[in-house]
Amino acid sequence: MSLGCITPLASSMLVHKLQKPALHKPLFLQKPFITPCLKTKIPARCRIAQTPINMALITTDEGITRRIGNHHPNLWDDDFIQSLSKDYDAPSYQGRAEKLIKFIKDRFNALPVQSSSADDLFQHLSMVDNVERLGIDRHFQTEIKTALDYVYRYWSDTGIGCGRESTHADLNTTALGFRVLRLHRYGISSDMLQQFIREEGQLLHFNSQSNEEEIKGILNLFRASLIAFPGEKVLDDAKSFTTTYLQQVLPRISNLNLSREIKFNLEYGWHTNVPRLEARTYIDIYGEDSSWASKTINNIFYTTLLELAKLDFNMIQSLQQKELQILSRWWIESGLGKLEFARHRHVEYYLWAAMGCIEPKYSTFRIGFAKLSALVTYLDDIYDTYGTLDELKIFTKSIKRWDLSAMDRLPKFMKVAFKAFDQAVTDMAQEAKKTQGRDTLNYARxxxxxxxxSYMQEAEWLAAGYIPSLEEYLENGKVSAGSRVVTLQPILSLDVPLSNDILKEIDYPSRFDELLCLTLRLRGDTRTFKAEADRGEVVSCITCYMKDHPGSNEGDALKYLNSLIDERLRELNWEYLKLNNVPIISKDNAYNLSKGLQLLYKERDGFTVSSIETKNLISKMMIESIPM
Known part of the structure; x- marks a missing residue:
């Protein structure tokens, strides 16, 4: 089951100060994490018949009947992973990249001089937007801040025009500025967008016979509408109109690259658009047609920017291939590959981390996250399907003693899983000590x-045939989703110290952490409940909702849960973008893991069934280099 009325912001916010909205949550979202225990007798009306449609059973040599999930095998043979060539790890490529970076920095620094007052604000914003889309913004953090400080100097309650001397706000520039500035945590209210929208949610002064520039402006408004906080109705209206408009105008657009850009943004939005996917897509779009750059940069700079994006993508990919080889060897040596009943998805979990965490120095984060996530899946398959209840009770007690010798009475598969699990947790604590300067092993344990x-609780529910209320299920489920445990130690391994007080703002009991866990659980259940029910794992958000609402059906449950996910993702936007004591790099990587999960669960459970979309992403992101 694992790896699953608001006050608007005031318009008079100070720079880099975000006013927190008053959040009114359902009761089951207000409580801290708990792990309820099944102590009382379960009433008959709460029990379920254990007759799954497609439950697979096997009988072991010891005569024990076990359930299995019939999962497809590992798709990425170790020999193949070890054969990856790492073509772009030669020092000469790094030297070329450094020259390109210097050229682009010089261009950034020349913007105030070379820009005209008629369009200088738009040029500054476009430069920032382009390097971020292409995935190379980490090289230009100082230049980006200088450019955005310049733009913010001219920001007003009505937005901005194309240039510093403009007398009227421009939709395209204001929408682009709102999105970029908000994502960089400037104090930007959405109220100023109201001037462009009628009460019916329509844009004022828009031409139904749209030209290309107008379409780009509406696309930027759509992108801006996705970075919404709770209660921002103007962004709801903007999203509704721009979505419909862009869908209707698509067939009439002759510019194929603009059409492709619109399709990409409509399909992936914000919460499923991870940095690595966006960079790969825009490199392709920009590489086919330079018209995107015509208003902001000359051809020489255009070719330089695109060359750096391609080179940087391929260099990062070579590093990822090295890390994949380390991860694959660990998987072989751990013996986990011999647990035939389980899902072998270590490569898929590495993809999850690597799509958002790009900085080369954070190898420990990516590899550690992949290991812990893979181990969560092995534990999940032991608790949900393969282990018997009596075995699980002993297994749980043994794990909590952190003592392999306590498992003498347990079968070999549990010993293999625990040994790999215990070693990975210990190793990550050692890595964290290098950064944190203190031992965090007990905290992690x-x-x-x-x-x-929480896993044991779900196993007891399953054995008893019990369906809890949705409130009870989510209190336990946001823990069993596994988000906290697979994120905590990798974050501690980043090169930023986190005191206990700061750690509480990103880890439990922070609202940020709770929302990460909750959205994982909710999204996971909406994609996995049918397959899990066929395997005998009947309890999910859907069945609990239907129990709470007699006469409702799966469609009713999914409608409610998807609405709840949207609300909580908006709140997650707020928790992510508000300023507090947590280092930005820690929040960025945790938040990108949330986006990666939403992507990999976009069409289906992309881990259990990784042979379709997830396999294609791995090939595109980590195997196939971009032609230079």
Whole structure:
């Protein structure tokens, strides 16, 4: 089951100060994490018949009947992973990249001089937007801040025009500025967008016979509408109109690259658009036609920017291939590959981390996250399907003692899983100590113990045939989703120290952490409930909702849950973008993991069934280099 009325912001906010909206949450979202225990007798009306449609059973040599999930095997043979060539790891490529970076920095620094007052604000914003789309913005953080400070100097309650001397706000520039500035945590209210929208949600002064520039402006308004906080009705109206408009205008657009850009943004939006996917897509779009750059940069700069984007993508890909080889060897040596009943998805979990965490120095984050996530899946398959209830009770107690010798009475598959699990948690604590300057092993172990208890709770529910209320299920489910335990130690391994007080603002009991866990659980259940029910795992958000609402059906449950996910993702936007004591790099990587999960669950459970969309993403992101 694992790896799953608001006050608007005031318009008079100070720079880099975000006013927190008053958040009114359902009761089950207000409580802290708990792990309820099944102590009382379950009433008959709460029980379910255990007759799954497609439950697969096997009988072991010891005469024990076990359930299995019939999952497809590992798609990425170790020999293949070890054969990856890492073509772009030669020093000469780094030297070329450094020259390109210097050229682009010089262009950034020349913007105030070379830009005319008629369009200088738009040029500054476009430069920032383009390097971010192409995935090379980490090289230009100082230049980006200088450019955005310049734009913000001219920002007003009505937005901005194309240039510093403009007398009227421009939709395209204001929408682009709103999105970019908000994502960089400037104090930007959405109120100023109201001037462009009628009460019926329509844009004022828009021409139904749209030209290309107008379409780009509406596309930027659509992109801006996705970075919404709770209660921002103007962004709801903007999203509704721009979505319909862009869908209707698509067939009439002759510019194929603009058409492709619109399709990409409509399909992936914001919460499923991870940095690596966006960079790969825009490199293709920009590489086919330079018209995107015509208003902001000359041809020489255009070719330089695109060359750096391609080179940087391929260099990062070579590093990822090295890390994949390390991960694959760990998987072989751990013995986990011999657990035939389980899902072998270590490569897929590495993809999840690597699509958002790009900085080369964070190898420990990516590899550690992949290991822990893979181990969560092995534990999930043991608790949900393969282990017997009596075995699981002993297994749980043994794990919480952190003592392999306590598992003498347990079968070999549990010993293999625990040994790999215990070693990975210990290794990550050692890595974290290098950055944190203190031992965090006990802290991490306590988080894992709460997580293991939540698994045991679900196993007891399953054995008893019990369907809890949605409130009870989510209190336990946001723990068993596994988001906290697979994120905590990798974040501690980043090169930023986190005191206990700061850690509480990103880890439990922070609202940020709770929302990460909750959205994982909700999204996971909406994609996995049918397959899990066929395997005998009947309890999910859907069945719990239907129990709470007699007469409702799956469609009713999914409608409610998808609406709840949208609300919580908006709140997650707020928690991510508000300023607090948590280092930005820690929040960025945790938030990108949330986006990666939403992407990999976009069409289906992309981990259990990784042979379709997930396989294609791995090939495109980590195997196939971009022609230079």
């Amino acid at each position: 306590k988080a894992w113990e709460v997580y293991i208890d």
